[in-house]
Amino acid sequence: MNPPRSETLPLRSDEDLVRVRQAVRAWMVEQNFNLVEQTKMVTAASELGRNALVYGGGGSARLESPVDGGHGGIRVTFEDHGPGIADIAQALSNGFSTGGGLGLGLGGAKRLVKDFEIFSEPGQGTRVIITIRK
Amino acid sequence: MPTNNPSRIAEILARHQQAILEDWLLAQLAAFSARHNLISEADLRRQSADFIGIFGTACQAGTLTDIATPAWQPVRDFLASISRSRASQGFSPSETATFVFSLKQPLFAHIRQELAANAESLADEMWTATVLIDKLGLYTTELFQTAREEVIKRQQMEMLELSTPVVKLWDGILAVPLIGTLDSARTQVVMESLLQSIVDTGSNIAIVDITGVPTVDTLIAQNLLKTAAAARLMGAQCIICGIRPQIAQTMVHLGVAFGEVVTRATLADALAFAFREIGCTVSRQAPRN
Ligand SMILES: Nc1ncnc2c1ncn2[C@@H]1O[C@H](COP(=O)(O)OP(=O)(O)OP(=O)(O)O)[C@@H](O)[C@H]1O
Ligand SMILES: [Mg+2]
Numbered sequence: 001m002n003p004p005r006s007e008t009l010p011l012r013s014d015e016d017l018v019r020v021r022q023a024v025r026a027w028m029v030e031q032n033f034n035l036v037e038q039t040k041m042v043t044a045a046s047e048l049g050r051n052a053l054v055y056g057g058g059g060s061a062r063l064e065s066p067v068d069g070g071h072g073g074i075r076v077t078f079e080d081h082g083p084g085i086a087d088i089a090q091a092l093s094n095g096f097s098t099g100g101g102l103g104l105g106l107g108g109a110k111r112l113v114k115d116f117e118i119f120s121e122p123g124q125g126t127r128v129i130i131t132i133r134k
Numbered sequence: 135m136p137t138n139n140p141s142r143i144a145e146i147l148a149r150h151q152q153a154i155l156e157d158w159l160l161a162q163l164a165a166f167s168a169r170h171n172l173i174s175e176a177d178l179r180r181q182s183a184d185f186i187g188i189f190g191t192a193c194q195a196g197t198l199t200d201i202a203t204p205a206w207q208p209v210r211d212f213l214a215s216i217s218r219s220r221a222s223q224g225f226s227p228s229e230t231a232t233f234v235f236s237l238k239q240p241l242f243a244h245i246r247q248e249l250a251a252n253a254e255s256l257a258d259e260m261w262t263a264t265v266l267i268d269k270l271g272l273y274t275t276e277l278f279q280t281a282r283e284e285v286i287k288r289q290q291m292e293m294l295e296l297s298t299p300v301v302k303l304w305d306g307i308l309a310v311p312l313i314g315t316l317d318s319a320r321t322q323v324v325m326e327s328l329l330q331s332i333v334d335t336g337s338n339i340a341i342v343d344i345t346g347v348p349t350v351d352t353l354i355a356q357n358l359l360k361t362a363a364a365a366r367l368m369g370a371q372c373i374i375c376g377i378r379p380q381i382a383q384t385m386v387h388l389g390v391a392f393g394e395v396v397t398r399a400t401l402a403d404a405l406a407f408a409f410r411e412i413g414c415t416v417s418r419q420a421p422r423n
Binding site for chain 2: 014018021025035036038039040042043046047050094101102104105107108111112
Protein backbone atom coordinates (compact mmCIF):
# COMPACT_ATOMS: atom_id res chain seq x y z
CA MET A 1 0.00 0.00 0.00
CA ASN A 2 2.36 2.76 1.20
CA PRO A 3 5.97 2.71 0.04
CA PRO A 4 8.39 2.55 2.99
CA ARG A 5 9.50 5.96 4.12
CA SER A 6 11.24 7.64 7.00
CA GLU A 7 12.07 11.14 8.10
CA THR A 8 14.41 12.35 10.82
CA LEU A 9 13.73 15.74 12.37
CA PRO A 10 16.00 17.64 14.76
CA LEU A 11 14.81 18.60 18.22
CA ARG A 12 16.76 21.66 19.27
CA SER A 13 14.12 24.32 19.83
CA ASP A 14 10.45 24.95 20.49
CA GLU A 15 9.96 25.48 16.75
CA ASP A 16 11.49 22.06 16.05
CA LEU A 17 8.97 20.55 18.43
CA VAL A 18 6.13 22.25 16.55
CA ARG A 19 7.47 20.75 13.31
CA VAL A 20 7.62 17.27 14.83
CA ARG A 21 4.01 17.56 15.99
CA GLN A 22 2.96 18.76 12.54
CA ALA A 23 4.82 15.91 10.81
CA VAL A 24 3.26 13.29 13.08
CA ARG A 25 -0.18 14.75 12.49
CA ALA A 26 0.35 14.87 8.72
CA TRP A 27 1.43 11.21 8.63
CA MET A 28 -1.55 10.17 10.78
CA VAL A 29 -3.97 12.07 8.54
CA GLU A 30 -2.43 10.50 5.44
CA GLN A 31 -3.12 7.06 6.84
CA ASN A 32 -6.69 7.95 7.77
CA PHE A 33 -6.31 7.55 11.50
CA ASN A 34 -9.30 9.14 13.22
CA LEU A 35 -9.21 12.40 15.14
CA VAL A 36 -8.87 10.76 18.55
CA GLU A 37 -6.00 8.54 17.39
CA GLN A 38 -4.31 11.52 15.74
CA THR A 39 -4.61 13.64 18.86
CA LYS A 40 -3.27 10.89 21.12
CA MET A 41 -0.24 10.22 18.92
CA VAL A 42 0.53 13.92 18.44
CA THR A 43 0.18 14.64 22.15
CA ALA A 44 2.46 11.70 23.07
CA ALA A 45 4.98 12.96 20.50
CA SER A 46 4.79 16.42 22.04
CA GLU A 47 5.55 15.02 25.52
CA LEU A 48 8.45 12.83 24.41
CA GLY A 49 9.88 15.48 22.13
CA ARG A 50 9.80 18.06 24.88
CA ASN A 51 11.47 15.71 27.34
CA ALA A 52 14.26 15.08 24.81
CA LEU A 53 14.55 18.83 24.37
CA VAL A 54 14.40 19.86 28.02
CA TYR A 55 16.07 16.96 29.86
CA GLY A 56 18.09 15.37 27.05
CA GLY A 57 19.54 18.68 25.89
CA GLY A 58 18.07 18.19 22.42
CA GLY A 59 17.98 15.22 20.10
CA SER A 60 15.95 13.95 17.19
CA ALA A 61 12.66 12.37 16.22
CA ARG A 62 12.53 9.75 13.51
CA LEU A 63 9.25 8.86 11.81
CA GLU A 64 8.90 5.56 9.96
CA SER A 65 6.21 3.79 8.05
CA PRO A 66 5.10 1.08 7.52
CA VAL A 67 5.74 -0.74 10.77
CA ASP A 68 7.30 -4.23 10.95
CA GLY A 69 6.74 -5.06 7.30
CA GLY A 70 3.01 -4.42 7.60
CA HIS A 71 0.84 -2.33 5.32
CA GLY A 72 0.85 0.83 7.34
CA GLY A 73 1.25 2.21 10.81
CA ILE A 74 3.67 4.80 12.15
CA ARG A 75 6.62 4.48 14.48
CA VAL A 76 8.27 7.51 16.05
CA THR A 77 11.63 7.19 17.79
CA PHE A 78 12.83 9.96 20.10
CA GLU A 79 16.49 9.94 20.86
CA ASP A 80 18.79 12.13 22.89
CA HIS A 81 22.29 11.84 24.28
CA GLY A 82 21.58 13.58 27.53
CA PRO A 83 22.05 12.35 31.12
CA GLY A 84 19.63 9.43 30.76
CA ILE A 85 17.11 8.25 33.35
CA ALA A 86 18.44 6.29 36.32
CA ASP A 87 15.09 5.06 37.59
CA ILE A 88 12.64 4.58 34.73
CA ALA A 89 9.79 3.37 36.96
CA GLN A 90 10.06 6.52 39.03
CA ALA A 91 10.17 8.73 35.91
CA LEU A 92 7.01 7.03 34.64
CA SER A 93 5.13 7.53 37.88
CA ASN A 94 2.54 10.27 38.03
CA GLY A 95 3.69 13.49 39.56
CA PHE A 96 7.43 12.81 39.46
CA SER A 97 9.29 15.73 37.93
CA THR A 98 12.79 17.05 38.32
CA GLY A 99 11.97 20.12 36.27
CA GLY A 100 9.00 21.69 37.98
CA GLY A 101 6.57 20.11 35.53
CA LEU A 102 3.37 18.24 36.32
CA GLY A 103 5.34 15.00 36.07
CA LEU A 104 2.71 13.47 33.83
CA GLY A 105 4.30 13.56 30.39
CA LEU A 106 6.23 10.31 30.25
CA GLY A 107 3.59 8.14 31.95
CA GLY A 108 0.87 9.99 30.03
CA ALA A 109 2.55 9.25 26.70
CA LYS A 110 2.63 5.57 27.64
CA ARG A 111 -1.07 5.64 28.48
CA LEU A 112 -1.86 7.45 25.23
CA VAL A 113 0.10 5.09 23.00
CA LYS A 114 0.07 1.54 24.32
CA ASP A 115 2.94 0.39 22.14
CA PHE A 116 5.62 2.21 24.09
CA GLU A 117 9.24 1.25 24.66
CA ILE A 118 11.84 3.13 26.64
CA PHE A 119 15.58 2.54 26.83
CA SER A 120 17.85 4.65 28.94
CA GLU A 121 21.34 4.41 30.35
CA PRO A 122 22.62 6.99 32.82
CA GLY A 123 25.24 9.03 31.02
CA GLN A 124 24.31 7.60 27.60
CA GLY A 125 20.97 9.14 26.76
CA THR A 126 17.40 8.07 26.26
CA ARG A 127 15.43 6.49 23.46
CA VAL A 128 11.65 6.22 23.48
CA ILE A 129 9.73 4.47 20.71
CA ILE A 130 5.99 4.77 20.17
CA THR A 131 4.16 2.81 17.52
CA ILE A 132 0.66 2.85 16.18
CA ARG A 133 -0.36 -0.01 13.93
CA LYS A 134 -2.83 -0.01 11.11
CA MET B 135 53.53 47.99 0.63
CA PRO B 136 50.75 50.40 -0.17
CA THR B 137 50.44 51.36 3.48
CA ASN B 138 53.97 52.77 3.63
CA ASN B 139 53.38 55.70 1.30
CA PRO B 140 50.48 58.01 1.94
CA SER B 141 47.67 56.98 -0.37
CA ARG B 142 46.65 59.35 -3.16
CA ILE B 143 43.07 58.09 -3.17
CA ALA B 144 41.85 60.90 -0.92
CA GLU B 145 43.35 63.50 -3.21
CA ILE B 146 41.94 61.86 -6.36
CA LEU B 147 38.52 61.65 -4.74
CA ALA B 148 38.59 65.30 -3.74
CA ARG B 149 39.64 66.46 -7.18
CA HIS B 150 37.09 64.39 -9.12
CA GLN B 151 34.29 64.15 -6.57
CA GLN B 152 31.57 65.41 -8.92
CA ALA B 153 32.59 63.22 -11.86
CA ILE B 154 32.91 60.13 -9.67
CA LEU B 155 29.51 60.83 -8.18
CA GLU B 156 27.87 61.07 -11.62
CA ASP B 157 29.51 57.85 -12.85
CA TRP B 158 28.60 56.07 -9.65
CA LEU B 159 24.97 57.19 -9.94
CA LEU B 160 24.81 55.87 -13.49
CA ALA B 161 26.21 52.52 -12.35
CA GLN B 162 23.66 52.32 -9.53
CA LEU B 163 20.75 53.29 -11.72
CA ALA B 164 21.74 50.61 -14.21
CA ALA B 165 21.85 48.01 -11.45
CA PHE B 166 18.57 49.19 -9.95
CA SER B 167 16.67 49.72 -13.19
CA ALA B 168 13.94 47.40 -11.97
CA ARG B 169 13.86 48.93 -8.50
CA HIS B 170 12.72 52.44 -9.23
CA ASN B 171 9.63 51.72 -7.19
CA LEU B 172 11.71 51.11 -4.04
CA ILE B 173 13.79 54.27 -4.10
CA SER B 174 13.47 57.48 -6.06
CA GLU B 175 16.30 58.81 -8.17
CA ALA B 176 16.37 61.97 -6.09
CA ASP B 177 16.82 59.97 -2.89
CA LEU B 178 19.53 57.89 -4.46
CA ARG B 179 21.35 61.02 -5.64
CA ARG B 180 21.15 62.60 -2.21
CA GLN B 181 22.35 59.45 -0.43
CA SER B 182 25.19 58.99 -2.90
CA ALA B 183 26.34 62.61 -2.69
CA ASP B 184 26.26 62.48 1.10
CA PHE B 185 28.23 59.27 1.10
CA ILE B 186 30.93 60.53 -1.28
CA GLY B 187 31.40 63.54 0.99
CA ILE B 188 31.72 61.49 4.18
CA PHE B 189 33.84 58.87 2.43
CA GLY B 190 36.25 61.52 1.12
CA THR B 191 36.65 63.05 4.57
CA ALA B 192 37.41 59.66 6.11
CA CYS B 193 39.97 58.89 3.40
CA GLN B 194 41.73 62.15 4.17
CA ALA B 195 41.69 61.72 7.92
CA GLY B 196 42.29 58.05 8.44
CA THR B 197 44.19 55.04 7.34
CA LEU B 198 42.60 53.34 4.37
CA THR B 199 43.32 49.84 5.56
CA ASP B 200 41.36 49.82 8.81
CA ILE B 201 37.72 50.89 8.73
CA ALA B 202 37.35 50.12 12.45
CA THR B 203 39.28 53.27 13.40
CA PRO B 204 37.47 56.38 14.74
CA ALA B 205 38.08 58.29 11.48
CA TRP B 206 35.68 55.85 9.77
CA GLN B 207 32.93 56.19 12.39
CA PRO B 208 30.83 58.60 10.26
CA VAL B 209 31.10 56.21 7.28
CA ARG B 210 30.07 53.24 9.43
CA ASP B 211 27.13 55.18 10.85
CA PHE B 212 26.03 56.23 7.39
CA LEU B 213 26.18 52.66 6.08
CA ALA B 214 24.26 51.49 9.13
CA SER B 215 21.41 53.86 8.39
CA ILE B 216 21.42 52.89 4.70
CA SER B 217 21.27 49.20 5.62
CA ARG B 218 18.44 49.72 8.05
CA SER B 219 16.33 51.76 5.66
CA ARG B 220 16.93 49.36 2.76
CA ALA B 221 16.13 46.32 4.89
CA SER B 222 12.76 47.81 5.74
CA GLN B 223 12.18 49.02 2.17
CA GLY B 224 12.47 45.46 0.90
CA PHE B 225 15.85 45.58 -0.86
CA SER B 226 17.73 42.28 -1.16
CA PRO B 227 21.15 41.87 0.50
CA SER B 228 22.98 42.03 -2.84
CA GLU B 229 21.07 45.11 -3.96
CA THR B 230 22.05 46.79 -0.73
CA ALA B 231 25.70 45.80 -1.09
CA THR B 232 25.64 47.14 -4.66
CA PHE B 233 25.40 50.62 -3.21
CA VAL B 234 29.01 50.30 -2.04
CA PHE B 235 30.41 47.87 -4.59
CA SER B 236 29.28 49.92 -7.58
CA LEU B 237 31.56 52.72 -6.42
CA LYS B 238 34.55 50.60 -7.43
CA GLN B 239 34.34 51.12 -11.14
CA PRO B 240 34.16 54.93 -11.20
CA LEU B 241 36.81 55.19 -8.51
CA PHE B 242 39.13 52.82 -10.39
CA ALA B 243 38.63 54.71 -13.62
CA HIS B 244 39.80 57.95 -12.04
CA ILE B 245 42.72 56.34 -10.25
CA ARG B 246 43.82 54.82 -13.54
CA GLN B 247 43.54 58.14 -15.30
CA GLU B 248 45.57 59.95 -12.65
CA LEU B 249 48.30 57.38 -12.20
CA ALA B 250 48.59 56.09 -15.74
CA ALA B 251 52.23 57.11 -15.88
CA ASN B 252 53.25 55.24 -12.75
CA ALA B 253 52.49 51.53 -13.02
CA GLU B 254 53.71 50.58 -9.57
CA SER B 255 51.82 53.24 -7.71
CA LEU B 256 48.76 52.51 -9.85
CA ALA B 257 48.80 48.84 -8.80
CA ASP B 258 49.22 49.80 -5.15
CA GLU B 259 46.37 52.31 -5.17
CA MET B 260 44.06 49.92 -7.02
CA TRP B 261 44.80 47.28 -4.41
CA THR B 262 44.14 49.68 -1.55
CA ALA B 263 40.89 50.83 -3.13
CA THR B 264 39.72 47.23 -3.74
CA VAL B 265 40.41 46.13 -0.19
CA LEU B 266 38.78 49.25 1.22
CA ILE B 267 35.59 49.00 -0.83
CA ASP B 268 35.32 45.26 -0.21
CA LYS B 269 35.53 45.87 3.52
CA LEU B 270 32.85 48.55 3.38
CA GLY B 271 30.66 46.29 1.20
CA LEU B 272 30.94 43.36 3.58
CA TYR B 273 30.28 45.64 6.52
CA THR B 274 27.09 46.84 4.81
CA THR B 275 25.98 43.28 4.09
CA GLU B 276 26.48 42.25 7.69
CA LEU B 277 24.53 45.24 8.94
CA PHE B 278 21.80 44.52 6.44
CA GLN B 279 21.51 40.96 7.71
CA THR B 280 21.19 42.16 11.29
CA ALA B 281 18.60 44.74 10.27
CA ARG B 282 16.60 42.08 8.38
CA GLU B 283 16.63 39.81 11.41
CA GLU B 284 15.36 42.67 13.53
CA VAL B 285 12.52 43.29 11.08
CA ILE B 286 11.57 39.59 11.20
CA LYS B 287 11.73 39.49 15.00
CA ARG B 288 9.51 42.55 15.22
CA GLN B 289 7.02 41.01 12.82
CA GLN B 290 7.00 37.80 14.86
CA MET B 291 6.33 39.76 18.02
CA GLU B 292 3.55 41.65 16.29
CA MET B 293 2.03 38.36 15.23
CA LEU B 294 2.24 37.00 18.74
CA GLU B 295 0.34 39.98 19.96
CA LEU B 296 -2.13 39.95 17.10
CA SER B 297 -2.99 36.34 17.60
CA THR B 298 -4.00 36.80 21.21
CA PRO B 299 -6.60 39.52 21.34
CA VAL B 300 -8.32 39.95 24.67
CA VAL B 301 -11.90 41.00 24.04
CA LYS B 302 -14.40 42.43 26.43
CA LEU B 303 -17.68 40.51 26.10
CA TRP B 304 -19.61 42.34 28.75
CA ASP B 305 -19.01 44.60 31.69
CA GLY B 306 -16.78 42.47 33.91
CA ILE B 307 -16.37 39.64 31.40
CA LEU B 308 -13.27 39.18 29.24
CA ALA B 309 -12.53 36.50 26.66
CA VAL B 310 -9.34 35.31 24.94
CA PRO B 311 -9.83 33.01 21.99
CA LEU B 312 -6.58 31.08 21.64
CA ILE B 313 -5.67 29.93 18.17
CA GLY B 314 -2.69 27.85 17.14
CA THR B 315 0.26 26.43 18.95
CA LEU B 316 0.68 27.56 22.54
CA ASP B 317 4.44 27.38 22.80
CA SER B 318 6.13 28.90 25.80
CA ALA B 319 6.73 32.32 24.22
CA ARG B 320 3.13 32.73 23.13
CA THR B 321 1.69 31.43 26.37
CA GLN B 322 3.71 34.04 28.20
CA VAL B 323 2.28 36.79 25.98
CA VAL B 324 -1.28 35.52 26.41
CA MET B 325 -0.92 35.29 30.15
CA GLU B 326 0.50 38.79 30.46
CA SER B 327 -2.05 40.46 28.21
CA LEU B 328 -4.94 38.68 29.90
CA LEU B 329 -3.78 39.65 33.38
CA GLN B 330 -3.15 43.23 32.27
CA SER B 331 -6.64 43.43 30.73
CA ILE B 332 -8.17 42.12 33.94
CA VAL B 333 -6.58 45.04 35.76
CA ASP B 334 -7.40 47.60 33.07
CA THR B 335 -11.06 46.67 32.81
CA GLY B 336 -11.67 45.64 36.40
CA SER B 337 -13.20 42.38 35.18
CA ASN B 338 -14.08 39.48 37.48
CA ILE B 339 -14.41 36.80 34.84
CA ALA B 340 -11.95 35.73 32.17
CA ILE B 341 -13.01 33.15 29.60
CA VAL B 342 -10.18 31.31 27.86
CA ASP B 343 -11.42 29.60 24.71
CA ILE B 344 -9.10 26.84 23.49
CA THR B 345 -11.22 25.69 20.53
CA GLY B 346 -8.42 26.71 18.18
CA VAL B 347 -5.61 24.95 20.03
CA PRO B 348 -4.73 21.69 18.22
CA THR B 349 -2.83 19.98 21.04
CA VAL B 350 -3.07 20.27 24.79
CA ASP B 351 -0.10 18.56 26.39
CA THR B 352 1.08 18.71 30.00
CA LEU B 353 3.05 21.93 29.53
CA ILE B 354 0.15 23.75 27.91
CA ALA B 355 -2.23 22.47 30.60
CA GLN B 356 0.19 23.64 33.26
CA ASN B 357 0.43 27.07 31.64
CA LEU B 358 -3.35 27.38 31.52
CA LEU B 359 -3.54 26.37 35.17
CA LYS B 360 -0.92 28.96 36.09
CA THR B 361 -2.85 31.64 34.21
CA ALA B 362 -6.01 30.69 36.08
CA ALA B 363 -4.17 30.76 39.41
CA ALA B 364 -2.72 34.20 38.70
CA ALA B 365 -6.14 35.52 37.66
CA ARG B 366 -7.61 34.18 40.88
CA LEU B 367 -4.97 36.04 42.90
CA MET B 368 -6.18 39.19 41.20
CA GLY B 369 -9.75 38.46 42.19
CA ALA B 370 -10.91 37.17 38.82
CA GLN B 371 -12.28 33.78 37.95
CA CYS B 372 -11.06 31.88 34.89
CA ILE B 373 -13.32 29.71 32.78
CA ILE B 374 -11.75 27.41 30.21
CA CYS B 375 -13.96 26.46 27.31
CA GLY B 376 -13.74 24.90 23.89
CA ILE B 377 -12.26 21.59 25.06
CA ARG B 378 -13.09 19.37 22.11
CA PRO B 379 -13.92 15.66 22.66
CA GLN B 380 -10.58 14.35 21.38
CA ILE B 381 -8.73 16.83 23.59
CA ALA B 382 -10.81 15.86 26.62
CA GLN B 383 -10.02 12.17 26.03
CA THR B 384 -6.33 12.89 25.64
CA MET B 385 -6.25 14.93 28.82
CA VAL B 386 -7.86 12.08 30.74
CA HIS B 387 -5.15 9.69 29.52
CA LEU B 388 -2.43 12.17 30.39
CA GLY B 389 -3.96 12.50 33.82
CA VAL B 390 -4.19 16.29 33.74
CA ALA B 391 -7.20 17.89 35.31
CA PHE B 392 -8.14 21.53 35.43
CA GLY B 393 -9.03 21.06 39.09
CA GLU B 394 -10.93 23.96 40.55
CA VAL B 395 -11.00 25.82 37.26
CA VAL B 396 -14.48 25.92 35.77
CA THR B 397 -14.63 24.34 32.33
CA ARG B 398 -17.42 24.49 29.76
CA ALA B 399 -17.83 22.82 26.39
CA THR B 400 -18.47 25.94 24.34
CA LEU B 401 -18.01 29.68 24.51
CA ALA B 402 -21.81 30.07 24.70
CA ASP B 403 -21.96 27.82 27.78
CA ALA B 404 -19.09 29.72 29.35
CA LEU B 405 -20.84 33.05 28.71
CA ALA B 406 -24.09 31.73 30.21
CA PHE B 407 -22.16 30.65 33.31
CA ALA B 408 -20.42 34.04 33.49
CA PHE B 409 -23.74 35.90 33.31
CA ARG B 410 -25.09 33.85 36.20
CA GLU B 411 -21.94 34.54 38.21
CA ILE B 412 -22.23 38.30 37.86
CA GLY B 413 -25.98 38.19 38.46
CA CYS B 414 -27.04 39.06 34.95
CA THR B 415 -30.08 37.44 33.44
CA VAL B 416 -30.63 37.04 29.76
CA SER B 417 -34.22 36.59 28.70
CA ARG B 418 -35.95 36.30 25.40
CA GLN B 419 -38.61 38.91 24.80
CA ALA B 420 -42.16 37.62 24.50
CA PRO B 421 -43.06 37.58 20.82
CA ARG B 422 -44.87 40.76 19.92
CA ASN B 423 -48.27 40.42 18.33
N1 LIG C 1 14.77 12.28 27.85
C1 LIG C 1 15.00 12.37 29.17
N2 LIG C 1 16.26 12.47 29.64
C2 LIG C 1 16.50 12.59 30.96
N3 LIG C 1 15.52 12.62 31.90
C3 LIG C 1 14.24 12.52 31.52
C4 LIG C 1 13.90 12.40 30.13
N4 LIG C 1 12.57 12.31 30.03
C5 LIG C 1 12.08 12.39 31.28
N5 LIG C 1 13.08 12.52 32.19
C6 LIG C 1 12.95 12.57 33.65
O1 LIG C 1 11.70 12.03 34.02
C7 LIG C 1 10.93 12.99 34.74
C8 LIG C 1 9.46 12.79 34.46
O2 LIG C 1 9.17 13.13 33.10
P1 LIG C 1 7.69 13.59 32.72
O3 LIG C 1 7.67 13.89 31.27
O4 LIG C 1 6.73 12.54 33.20
O5 LIG C 1 7.48 14.88 33.59
P2 LIG C 1 8.01 16.36 33.39
O6 LIG C 1 8.61 16.49 32.03
O7 LIG C 1 8.88 16.70 34.53
O8 LIG C 1 6.68 17.23 33.45
P3 LIG C 1 5.49 17.21 32.37
O9 LIG C 1 4.29 16.72 33.10
O10 LIG C 1 5.33 18.61 31.91
O11 LIG C 1 5.91 16.30 31.26
C9 LIG C 1 11.46 14.31 34.32
O12 LIG C 1 11.23 15.33 35.27
C10 LIG C 1 12.96 14.00 34.15
O13 LIG C 1 13.61 14.01 35.38
MG1 LIG D 1 7.68 15.89 30.27
